[in-house]
Amino acid sequence: xxxxxxxxxxxxxxxxxxxxxxxxxxxxxxxxxVCGPTVYSNVHLGNCRTFMSFDMIFRxxxxxxxxxxxxxxxxxxxxxxxxxxxxxxxxxKKARLERIExxxxxxxxxxxxxxxxxxxxxxxxxxxxxxxGHIIEQIEIIKDIIEKGYAYEINGSVYFNVxxxxxxxxxxxxxxxxxxxxxxxxxxxxxxxxxxxxxxxxLWKKAEPQHIMRWPSxxxxxxxxxxxxxxxxxxxYLGESFDIHGGGMDLKFPHHExxxxxxxxxxxxxxxKYWLHANMLTMNGxxxxxxxxxxxxxxxxxxxxxxxxxxxFSPAVVRFFMMQxxxxxxxxxxxxxxxxxxxxxxxxxxxxxxIEGLSTSSSSDFDVSxxxxxxxxxxxxxxxxxxxxxxxxxxxxxxxxxxxxxxTITESDKQLLKSTLNAFIFDVLGIENKNESSSGTDKLADLxxxxxxxxxxARDNKDFATSDKIRDQLAALGIQLKDGKDGTxxxxx
RNA sequence: GGCAUUGUGGCCGAGUGGCUAGGCAGAGCUCUGCAAAAGCUUGUACAGCGGUUCGAAUCCGCUCGAUGCCUCCA
Numbered sequence: 242x243x244x245x246x247x248x249x250x251x252x253x254x255x256x257x258x259x260x261x262x263x264x265x266x267x268x269x270x271x272x273x274x275v276c277g278p279t280v281y282s283n284v285h286l287g288n289c290r291t292f293m294s295f296d297m298i299f300r301x302x303x304x305x306x307x308x309x310x311x312x313x314x315x316x317x318x319x320x321x322x323x324x325x326x327x328x329x330x331x332x333x334k335k336a337r338l339e340r341i342e343x344x345x346x347x348x349x350x351x352x353x354x355x356x357x358x359x360x361x362x363x364x365x366x367x368x369x370x371x372x373x374g375h376i377i378e379q380i381e382i383i384k385d386i387i388e389k390g391y392a393y394e395i396n397g398s399v400y401f402n403v404x405x406x407x408x409x410x411x412x413x414x415x416x417x418x419x420x421x422x423x424x425x426x427x428x429x430x431x432x433x434x435x436x437x438x439x440x441x442x443x444l445w446k447k448a449e450p451q452h453i454m455r456w457p458s459x460x461x462x463x464x465x466x467x468x469x470x471x472x473x474x475x476x477x478y479l480g481e482s483f484d485i486h487g488g489g490m491d492l493k494f495p496h497h498e499x500x501x502x503x504x505x506x507x508x509x510x511x512x513x514k515y516w517l518h519a520n521m522l523t524m525n526g527x528x529x530x531x532x533x534x535x536x537x538x539x540x541x542x543x544x545x546x547x548x549x550x551x552x553x554f555s556p557a558v559v560r561f562f563m564m565q566x567x568x569x570x571x572x573x574x575x576x577x578x579x580x581x582x583x584x585x586x587x588x589x590x591x592x593x594x595x596i597e598g599l600s601t602s603s604s605s606d607f608d609v610s611x612x613x614x615x616x617x618x619x620x621x622x623x624x625x626x627x628x629x630x631x632x633x634x635x636x637x638x639x640x641x642x643x644x645x646x647x648x649t650i651t652e653s654d655k656q657l658l659k660s661t662l663n664a665f666i667f668d669v670l671g672i673e674n675k676n677e678s679s680s681g682t683d684k685l686a687d688l689x690x691x692x693x694x695x696x697x698x699a700r701d702n703k704d705f706a707t708s709d710k711i712r713d714q715l716a717a718l719g720i721q722l723k724d725g726k727d728g729t730x731x732x733x734x
Numbered sequence: 735g736g737c738a739u740u741g742u743g744g745c746c747g748a749g750u751g752g753c754u755a756g757g758c759a760g761a762g763c764u765c766u767g768c769a770a771a772a773g774c775u776u777g778u779a780c781a782g783c784g785g786u787u788c789g790a791a792u793c794c795g796c797u798c799g800a801u802g803c804c805u806c807c808a
Contacts, residue, residue: 276808284808291808331806416803418737423804467806489808490739496807520739521802528801565757566747571740571801578746581758588757591771619748627748631756641772645765705767712769723771732771 397447468499602649
């Protein structure tokens with residue numbers, strides 16, 4: 242199904258500062274690159290939000306029928322602690338501190354990253370390349386940039402010449418900065434710097450003898466600069482010009498700015514048509530930072546093993562919570578907010594579980610196809626998941642009214658309602674229904690049905706002591722009985 | 735200090751020149767043996783101060799606050 246032909250999708254392009262209709266370079270196909278994690282410690286929750294936003298975007302583009310290649314890299318080298326000459330590679334530093342091989346650090350935290358993403362029900366990207374797997378490509382690009390006069394070698398390191406580039410190109414166009422202002426506001430660097438200009442950035446860093454991560458190059462042993470890997474990998478897998486580049490807001494400058502500079506210096510063309518930036522996650526109104534303790538790991542939320550939240554929350558609930566905010570807005574995580582999302586999530590899932598059992602009629606009180614288009618309109622407006630979710634709750638109201646027999650629906654509308662909800666909740670938002678299809682659920686259902694029957698017998702005999710005991714003890718186990726017009730149902734919390 | 739984003743009812747969070755966001759919490763009602771669940775009803779929110787306009791939460795200016803970047807950071 243090529244839904245994209247009938248659904249006009251608009252995206253907010255950070256480069257233009259406007260919402261633009263998404264028109265892929267090649268019709269029906271999209272190339273998307275997202276800056277992945279530096280695997281030097283456990284992936285943190287804010288990181289997850291960014292990747293989740295792009296997972297949702299990936300899912301929606303797929304849903305619209307685009308043929309999409311989604312590349313999300315793993316940074317396993319080149320990410321420096323700081324920009325001074327003695328700046329140390331993050332991976333190498335961690336390896337040194339823990340006295341293990343750099344690749345052990347990479348392996349450990351790559352596994353952690355994948356593990357967490359899987360819990361959050363992420364779709365794997367089409368390609369997940371690593372920086373260390375593309376050293377040759379990076380060296381080739383550096384050679385090319387030097388040849389074109391936009392980089393210089395000094396003491397075995399190579400730097401990008403920003404002022405030179407700025408003479409013929411516009412450095413800072415993505416982040417709204419001007420080179421002159423940046424020069425005027427440059428802080429004093431403490432160490433002597435071999436860079437010609439403070440704005441210049443490293444393409445290749447010389448490895449001192451004690452450095453453990455090193456590769457041979459025309460400039461001697463060293464390692465690549467961080468900004469370069471994304472240019473190398475995006476160019477290799479998506480071409481010199483591709484459709485969407487995503488990442489966190491904080492990467493806009495300097496990382497993405499440098500990517501543009503590198504690509505334009507080599508290829509002469511702007512590498513990306515649409516720049517998409519996901520906003521930050523705060524906790525209790527403050528930025529999440531390990532240094533202040535205002536930080537929580539995904540697994541600590543899932544297990545409840547933390548001092549910040551009153552209970553454990555499932556990955557599905559956290560995902561639902563994040564989807565209730567627009568990806569370009571700052572989102573604040575708090576105990577109250579998660580509790581509210583959990584209730585909303587359960588309400589939504591309860592409605593989903595009830596659709597199949599709805600009886601149908603010859604007419605519908607609910608205009609399902611109009612509602613369906615409203616859902617698409619929300620998503621087409623720069624992936625407005627909060628508005629989409631508001632529409633989903635509108636459907637929940639109708640489902641509940643249908644359950645009570647207060648409204649009617651035709652069989653075809655019911656099927657449309659069901660398929661649309663399935664598509665948006667499970668396929669697009671990627672929210673899992675944890676009450677469904679886990680092994681043992683059927684037996685549990687049979688068992689609870691038995692207890693419901695016993696309770697009904699007791700109630701019919703006005704033996705309320707027994708009936709209440711069954712109900713209350715089940716409630717204590719997290720199984721809630723719900724008396725409706727057509728008998729009793731239950732839900733598991 | 736500079737650049738950028740942002741400030742919505744008790745909480746979270748959409749929207750954007752006139753028309754109900756939504757979820758959670760609260761109150762009342764219906765249903766019920768009692769509950770729960772569900773349904774219905776209910777909130778005159780848009781940081782402050784000015785300005786533009788027939789009309790602004792929505793546009794403009796200023797003030798105050800928050801967040802991000804400016805050094806690695808999703």
